[in-house]
Every structure is written in C-alpha cells, then in structure tokens.
Amino acid sequence: MQQHREMLTRDFGRQAGTALTVLEHLYHQPYVSVSRVREWRRQTHASANSLMAD
Structure with a gap:
C-alpha cells in the first residue's frame, strides 16, 4: 500500500x-x-476519465 502511495505522489x-x-x-x-x-x-467527466486512464 505504501509503495502505491509513493508511486502516485511521484508520478x-x-x-x-x-x-x-x-x-x-x-x-x-x-x-x-x-x-x-x-x-x-x-x-468533470474528462478529468476523472483522464485520471483513470493514467
């Protein structure tokens, strides 16, 4: 779990x-x-979609 948090914060x-x-x-x-x-x-739909695509 911590590894995922660090990756998200970094990327x-x-x-x-x-x-x-x-x-x-x-x-x-x-x-x-x-x-x-x-x-x-x-x-917005576009922002949420972009986040999920990443």
Whole structure:
C-alpha cells in the first residue's frame, strides 16, 4: 500500500492528491466507473476519465 502511495505522489504531479483519494476508495470498492470517480472527487467527466486512464 505504501509503495502505491509513493508511486502516485511521484508520478501524478498535480493530480497526486486526487489519485491518492481514489486509491483509498479503491481499496474498499475495487471496481469503479468514471462516474463513481466523478462523485468521489467532484470532477468533470474528462478529468476523472483522464485520471483513470493514467
């Protein structure tokens, strides 16, 4: 788990905070849609989709 956090912090730049929040949710609900990520982070569809694609 710590290894994933370090990778996200290092590789996601400005989106690191968002990526860490999504990671926390994924530990509890591993299969999600872009719509669910939008709900968690209150982002646009494009932003949530971009995050999931990375």
